[in-house]
Amino acid sequence: MNLIGRLPADSEPDSLYEAFTAWNTERGLTLYPAQEEALIEVVSGNNVILATPTGSGKSLVAAGAHFAALGRDEVSFYTAPIKALVSEKFFDLCAIFGTENVGMMTGDASVNSDAPIICCTAEILAQIALRDGVRADVGTVIMDEFHFYAEPDRGWAWQVPLLELPQAQFVLMSATLGDVERFEKDLTRRTGRPTAVVKSAERPVPLIYSYRVTPLHETLEELLSTQQAPVYVVHFTQAAAMERAQSLMSINMCSKAEKEAIASLIGGFRFTTRFGRALSRLVRHGIGVHHAGMLPKYRRLVERLAQAGLLKVICGTDTLGVGVNVPIRTVLFTALSKFDGNRVRRLRAREFHQIAGRAGRAGFDTVGYVVCQAPDHVIENERALAKIGDDPKRRRGYARKKPPEGFVGWSEETFEKLQTAEPEPLTSRFKVSNAMLLSVINRPGDCFQAMKQLLTDNHEDRKAQRRHISHAIAIYRSLLAGGIVESLKEPDEHGRRARLTVDLQEDFALNQALSTFALASFELLSHESPTYALDIVSIVESTLDDPRQILHAQLNKARGEAVAEMKADGVEYEERMERLAEITYPMPLADLLFGAYETYRRGHPWVGDHTVSPKSIIRDMYERAMTFTEYIQFYELARSEGTVLRYLADAYRTLSKTVPEHLKTDDLIDLIEWLGELVRQVDSSLIDEWEKLANPSEALESEAELESRIRPVTANARAFRVLVRNAMFRMVELAALDREEELVELAPEVEWAAALDAYYEEHDEIGTGPSARGPALLQIEEEKELWRVRQVIEDPAGHLDWGITAQVDLAASDEEGHAVLHVTGMTRM
Template sequence: MSLVDRLPEEIDADPDTIFDAFVAWNSERGLTLYPAQEEALIEVVSGNNLILATPTGSGKSLVAAGAHFTALTRDVRTFYTAPIKALVSEKFFDLCALFGTENVGMMTGDASVNPGAPIICCTAEILANVALRDGAQADIGQVVMDEFHFYAEPDRGWAWQVPLLELPHVQFILMSATLGDVSMFEEDLTRRTGRSTAVVKNAERPVPLVYSYRLTPLHETLEEMLATGQAPVYVVHFTQASAMERAQALMSINMCSKAEKEAIAALIGNFRFTTRFGRALSRLVRHGIGVHHAGMLPKYRRLVERLAQAGLLKVICGTDTLGVGVNVPIRTVLFTALSKYDGTKVRRLRAREFHQIAGRAGRAGFDTIGYVVCQAPDHVIENEKALAKIGDDPKKRRGYARKKPPEGFVGWSEETFEKLQQAEPEPLGSRFKVTNAMLLAVINRPGDCFAAMKHLLTDNHEDRKWQRRHISQAIAIYRSLLAGGVVEQLAEPDEQGRRARLTVDLQEDFALNQALSTFALAALDLLDTESPTYALEAVSVIESILDDPRQILSAQLNKARGEAVAQMKADGIEYEERMELLAEVAYPMPLADELLGAYETYRRGHPWVGDYTVSPKSVVRDMYERAMTFAEYVQYYDLSRSEGTVLRYLADAYRTLSRTIPEHLKTEDLVDLIEWLGELVRQVDSSLIDEWEKLANPDPEREAEEEIETRPRPVTANPRAFRVLVRNAMFRLIELIALEREEELAELAPDVDWPAALDAYYDEHEEVGTGPDARGPALLRIEEEKELWRVRQVVADPAGDGDWGIDAQVDLAASDEEGRAVIHVTGLNRL
């Protein structure tokens, strides 16, 4: 029987009936509630607010399910919020399985599925914008906020606070394993909602933790853990690079038996390791070592998680991102350090950070105990090892020159470790902020917007000093809205009680989706669709409204500076002048002047976009113009540790290009480019696009039969995209010929005598054209046959003769197998 079938028929069912129905359903599944779960659910069915601050693994998700069940019995809408889209999506499918697809919807900004459902999964920002738009009139009766410690995040904390301020009629369930002192929230929620607020904390951890501090080298520590049954071990690092380096260094340890390695190989099966990082990961996982961090392709992370769930990985080297919603079952958490670089400085871990990671140790239902281990700093371990060799001779010990920590090192000790174990997570600090979008949302809702803003600005969780700053900022924004003619103040309230109103129509849910999409539409109208570069310029407009992929832009900048320095040295420019000129080098930003100018003009009439900044950049366009595959692009910019970041950006760009650009502005060239991009993303890792498309038709049974890697459709099944892949592969050869890169040409086409072919061509022509016309479809001739295509890429010579070309064959079966255009070049020939 499903959970929906257990719903009492009466909407006004008493708390005992609701509680008993939910407990009975769990009993049917063989589950007995922990005392803390029972206590929490009693408070929820009684209509009280709940702050659930129990350890990781103590069953908060079950309490959340009970809360949604309670809301359904009372016919009120319930919202579940989480900090990241991946968690929201995961919870959406979980709740579909519990309550049926007709009862569950999702809103993330990227996707909206069944938004009128009684249960909604969304990011905190979505709920905050609904609360600002509708206020106390919002159709929400209950809110479950998971990972509530994000309330203290500097950039995003406002979104966790606004619903508490603006939804006084709602029952709140706030959940996290690391909340610290919550007395302020307990009092505040009771005052605002008129409901009692219960705090459930200090629950006994289902799997107790044992802590130890180690003075042995890491590989010795791990060997001991493997021998004493403490695996799987998650080795925590604070950079992606160090996680990968550590994993490779551990290859000397014999992790698995022959039978275990055979089991790993069997589970991996025909999984495709298609990138340089993937090939390195393949060697590691077959040895029993996993790597896990946010820069990996999603399919690689899923593979590591699945192998770990099967108990086949003994050690996983990863980053501290494990703390939020990652499904990796582990017995031991091993900290390699208790300090980290936070983007500004190196500092020791805060208690909340420590407990968030340490709490992942020990799996309820699998382990009876979990282990949390901390390594001493490397120089301390070396000193201890050297002193142990010296022995007890006081004279020799005094004469030993102790190894010092590296410069700038922020150290830790066993005392640091013990203090973190005992320390309560720090109290959550308010991160309220005022934006254009906030004012517009409040002004646009019925009622007195001045009273509503006064409440929002003076009754938030900030101290008086910061409240005064927010009030000044709000006044400044309001005056700019008035001056821009976007808002008009009314002499008398209108029929809906408004004392001010907007003079422009906001699109539905304007703050819930891509914030600058309306600017992009306006900018696209400025482009000439007849221009040969229109498709690339349209891509540049769309890329300018996407979030900056920091790692990619940094890599582009490093590449540009390296090339600039090499050229300046070749030109004989002195060092001081080189340094001055180097400061002017930037990563590629096509249409920067035009886009920034258009943005300033657009912002005057649409001030809400002032909360966001247009950011010209070139990743999709750069890859397309260089005619590179995903693997070539990652290698060119040395982004192997950030493959996942590259792919997520490309997937976001594909989705935005697909749904933001109106059909009448999509030329043939632009459609070709969009199809190429979608197929490129799908062939590298289909999960990002598949999940997006699957949301329209959710299948709650998918988890049971989901494969580690869903094989993408054959690349040749999309003829339009495949033609572009072939065209790009051929044009890549043209670019290398233009640059006379004989070594790279030999790697791509080893059967061709490139020095002789290039000499023959350049005897007749001075250069090779690489402009828009040179890469167009008109210069690519294709003879399509069943198993292969014969192609000739005509070289755009300066005389316009078109008498030279690259001849090649496209192997269709191999292309489907590898997910790219597999081309065998036969020569650079003159007709």
């Protein structure tokens, strides 16, 4: 029976508490004192600030808050900082309360949004609070990982609900809140409810700290020999994590039986990329890698192996701190300083405690270990001095190795201070936007009074408040000047003293911010253009978040090619540098998009909070006719595969949802189908997750698998034809660029040099434009087990008498997840 069946007949605090604790007792759970204290306050209707260590059961208190809200017939909201954590919590709560009682809103996904329990990102709740204020149907708010309040770009979303929902009961949770006295007083003043602070420095699993001046591989060998594994080795870049993992292959991590158990759990898991093949070698040796740039299926594999106790060491980044359920006995810091995007600095107390808190998990360990490595130059000096011995003369004569230039060091004293340091006070990150003003103006009542309250009674200091007021006034004047808002001489029937002259779509700020701009921009394109489908893609790509790693790789590639070309042309160094400054990553339709954006923004000022950003990743991959693996290799993005895949998946979903059916040509449908199949074959988990959200009941019933069953790539005939077309056209492009070595690598049995010589005796060039890659020039004879294909080459004379021929092995294609071709020749018809 799920928890919904345990709701008592009345909503008295004692009844709610007894019903909830009885349910936990039946599950064999004994509540910690901090949990009991927090739950008593929750069922009593009080605000709760829960500041207890990682692994102390904050999720159970959150479930109790949802239960109490249901007992009072109130809607409760759970917020988290990232969509993946919101989705995970959605399924957890579905299992506890039943799928019909739980909904989810993340901006690009909405499931059962009328349910009494809603899981959402903090931004979604903030927009609801701005739009509806005290009228919002929000009874209880549980804000998980509340320390995100201090995030520079997103902290406003954690503050706004506190300011605009005085009717709600708040449960704020984090292991690293620091001093919360001002939140305690502020919540009580705003909501009229008592606010209880439940703090506990006692961890269910105590931690033991140690500082090491031995080389890291020796430290690890000692930790392994003293049963302190699994060890999470913390790095502050993805590259360092992977390099470290590979350097540890010389250490014997596992017994033969353990390696067999690893191989058994991996089973038929497909390692489809170069990074995946490297990871396969590592995990079979008992070493995991974990960071945000990995494909989701690889991260999930590492997590499952770790949960099974089969990985002795996991090398990863500090991102493990948010919402990942990996049992770790020891956290090993390789450094106590990091580059934060602007400078190298020492870790803050909050960052240290977030990471260290992952050591020793309740239910797995009785004690956890936190180990810190001394800086490399210190370790080297210690070893050298140990060899010298106690001779003072020789010790004085030793030239100590110095740290690298710009190095920000740390010591055992630094480590000890961090252990006892309180997390830094959370800093207010309030900000004003177009969407904020439009939401407040659009709600019933006096918007001027509401904005005055919001701007003068937030958590900012007076100087910052004056700055926000000036910004808000400037935005309001621009709305008036643009005719978006009109001032009313007399309040209307809803008490408004100003109103919008345009209709905002429902939840306008909750969805893809520039989706309406994209819809308007589609109308600027001609259906007759040979690049129409790709231009639609470029408009959609311009509205997506910038994947910095990919764009940086494209820029490096473009500049590298430009330098090589300029050197070949004899361009002098100074001029080369000047020209390089003008080179950027591909930005198709940039002039059209920037011009359209400026025009659209004048009539729809809320898009001013988000800038259009022309870029070409889907288009680039499609025009280059590359597979996912080829694209990763071309731009050297092996450590960012997950970033690339998430971008492709977001683009696929946006293309599927945003482009109206009447604008979809056959070419565009082909492209969308190709993109969806490409994502599914690389790692279907992102698409599977969307499908599970539509049917959460079925998702709960099905047993979680290490890797989702991937449908045969040939099952989607339309998408498979595009894959074949791209694979064939890739060879046309390489032939046009005279890249014989790459052609030989793809099809070593073909005499490419002779074939190209013969072609160029008759024609001057090989066409690679839109018509050259179109379906009309690909001839396919479909048979049961193989297809015979001929890619006709577009020549300048239009004779179309040359082509590349191949056979497509359907069974091998299904096995590999992409079109497997056996090229038979480049010949004249």
